[in-house]
Amino acid sequence: MDFIPRPKPPITGNESIHLEDAYHGYFDLSLRRTRTVLNDIDLVVSRGEFVSLVGPSGCGKSTLLKLFTGQEIVQRAKNFEVLGLLPSFPDRTRGVVFQNYGLAPHLTVLRNILLGLEFQASLLQRFSPSWWKRAKDMASKYLDDMRLTDASDKYPPELSGGMRQRVAIAQTLITIDLFGMPDLICMDESYGALDASTREDLQIFILKLWEKYKKTIVFVTHNLEEAVFLGTRVVVLSQFWTSDQPAAQQEGSRIIMDIPLESHAMSTEVKQTAAFKELTKYILDRGFNPKQRLHVAQFNADLRHPNSFSSLTREQCATAFVDGSGATSPQSLDGKT
Amino acid sequence: MTELKRSIPVFWGLHARPGMVFGRILGLLPVALVLGLYMFVSHARHLVNADDKLMPTLHQMSDAMKTIMTVPDKRSGKILFVEDTKASLKRLGMGIGIAAVASYFIGIMMGMFPGFRALLGPLVVGLSNVNPLALLVIILVALGVGESSKVFLIAFGIGIPMMRSIAGMAERMPNELTVKALTLGASQFQVLYKIVAPQMLPRLIDLIRVSLGAAWMFVLAAEYVAATEGLGFRINLQQRYMNMALIIPYVIYISLLAYTGDLLLQGILKLPCFRWYGKSED
Structure with a gap:
């Protein structure tokens, strides 16, 4: 009858992200104590995975991403490795695409795209005209792909939101072409400011790039459809859950769903299929509903990805074991009773 | 066809449009006023006391400037x-x-x-x-x-x-x-x-x-x-x-x-x- 927490997958050393029992929070001035944002996060991401990270607003998606990029340092965790190392401050191994900012306003679009190359060029490359020619050719290819050729001499403040976003994406991707870095790309609501058609174009674009280079991508979005369409795996982070612990320990978000997704069809038509719609609706109902909080012991049903695991304690699911009755029983969910 | 016309104020109110020429004239008005007032008072004072130093006339000022801008200093020989x-x-x-x-x-x-x-x-x-x-x-x-x-x-x-x-x-x-x-x-x-x-x-x-x-x-x-x-x-x-x-x-x-x-x-x-x-x- 014992409830068995989902075991940790074997760690091969080939993971992009390995995060275990992570807690993170901020000091809240009005509460005069640290308010937990991330509560016991367990996440293992293999190299080459395309993880869509979704969740209700305020659930801490961006905070989790900041831990990966090194903008923030995790407060407490049993294990935390990104690309095999405890993440240090932001560097070229982990790329990031923000929804806003990130573009140097004083540089033209072309110079912005070349920025990564300018930074990383070795002394030899810096003075080699042929290398710069190659870099410029590469940049103009990206300008072309992103439909930015006409804007190449404009400054970011002169561009629309969508165009700026395309520049920001090109900035990061071009360094993969020339330097093979970054190995992990964190996208923080990157497509949030785009109109529908540009958005679909860029979705296909990022998929093609992912197919070509097989870099790990963590894609934070509030658009569930986009998440399910793009990812090989959709992870739902949500603050709407409950356990048998005191209320103070139920603060913050947990990963409540982790679902593997079908391989990509490279066509946005898949979004119209019944299975696709059913899945997005299922995630929406279970993960985004503040009125119907799921019990931690019920998560196992939705932690379906082979890499997902959860380390629950007996206290957290006391009722689920003791009486075994009602909707909160994990056994009934697993269909083993 | 009737011509639609709406009167736009040139000076008063939120919607006023002074226009280029009238706007310039408006701006010059207070400047001319201050200048005129000075010249008038200066003239009046000189009528009472020809040696008045407090409010020199424009002529006196230009004379003083001409001297300092053209005549070299006696001691240093520089302008x-x-x-x-x-x-x-x-x-x-x-x-x-x-x-x-x-x-x-x-x-x-x-x-x-x-x-x-x-x-x-x-x-x-x-x-x-x-x-x-x-x-x-x-x-x-x-x-x-x-x-x-x-x-x-x-x-x-x-x-x-x-x-x-x-x-x-x-x-x-x-x-x-x-x-x-x-x-x-x-x-x-x-x-x-x-x-x-x-x-x-x-x-x-x-x-x-x-x-x-x-x-x-x-x-x-x-x-x-x-x-x-x-x-x-x-x-x-x-x-x-x-x-x-x-x-x-x-x-x-x-x-x-x-x-x-x-x-x-x-x-x-x-x-x-x-x-x-x-x-x-x-």
Whole structure:
């Protein structure tokens, strides 16, 4: 009858992200104590995975991403490795695409795209005209792909939101072409400011790039459809859950769903299929509903990805074991009773 | 077809459109009024007392200026007007130059490096609250009555507030910009000189524009107290003889110089390389 927490997958050393029992929070001035944002996060991401990270607003998606990029340092965790190392401050191994900012306003679009190359060029490359020619050719290819050729001499403040976003994406991707870095790309609501058609174009674009280079991508979005369409795996982070612990320990978000997704069809038509719609609706109902909080012991049903695991304690699911009755029983969910 | 017409007020109300010509005329009106009033009162005073020195006529003023601009000084053999201008502009230029360079580099460092900010922040905030004019006597005693004390007064008086502003602006730069640059492979030094410093340059020029008035004030104050040449010195000297015929044109001349300086800096900001500056971010 014992409830068995989902075991940790074997760690091969080939993971992009390995995060275990992570807690993170901020000091809240009005509460005069640290308010937990991330509560016991367990996440293992293999190299080459395309993880869509979704969740209700305020659930801490961006905070989790900041831990990966090194903008923030995790407060407490049993294990935390990104690309095999405890993440240090932001560097070229982990790329990031923000929804806003990130573009140097004083540089033209072309110079912005070349920025990564300018930074990383070795002394030899810096003075080699042929290398710069190659870099410029590469940049103009990206300008072309992103439909930015006409804007190449404009400054970011002169561009629309969508165009700026395309520049920001090109900035990061071009360094993969020339330097093979970054190995992990964190996208923080990157497509949030785009109109529908540009958005679909860029979705296909990022998929093609992912197919070509097989870099790990963590894609934070509030658009569930986009998440399910793009990812090989959709992870739902949500603050709407409950356990048998005191209320103070139920603060913050947990990963409540982790679902593997079908391989990509490279066509946005898949979004119209019944299975696709059913899945997005299922995630929406279970993960985004503040009125119907799921019990931690019920998560196992939705932690379906082979890499997902959860380390629950007996206290957290006391009722689920003791009486075994009602909707909160994990056994009934697993269909083993 | 009937012509639709709506009357638009030319002067009164929120919707008024004075137009180009009428607008110019409107603007000249108070200027002409002040000028006319001065000429009228000056004329009236001269009718009562032909030797009135307080309000010289325009003719007297132009005569005084002609003399100082063309007749060489008996003692030095130089034209005083040119010497005064050169002396004052040199002090001003050196003071502003030192203030600009120091505030640019130290300000950026303070804005970007928290350690540097913690180290220098209290000192700079403290110094920015010291009134430079109150410090003038100490500066004169410490640095003597030569050029260095005047240059120091200007550099200190405008440099410290500028340093504070630059530090604040660099600190408020979106953190995402730094993070993005670092993820693109920038070293910390590259973030500084490729991302932050170029963005601070037009802001520095704007700051100099704002500080120009204060800089002129410090030059004149220093020249009033201790100098042997300069625009402020000349005014102070002529005050002993109540020579308003020279003082008033000098005041106007100084104002025009200040205005020219402002226009020059504005011109720099209009260069193509600063095209991005001043455009809204969103």
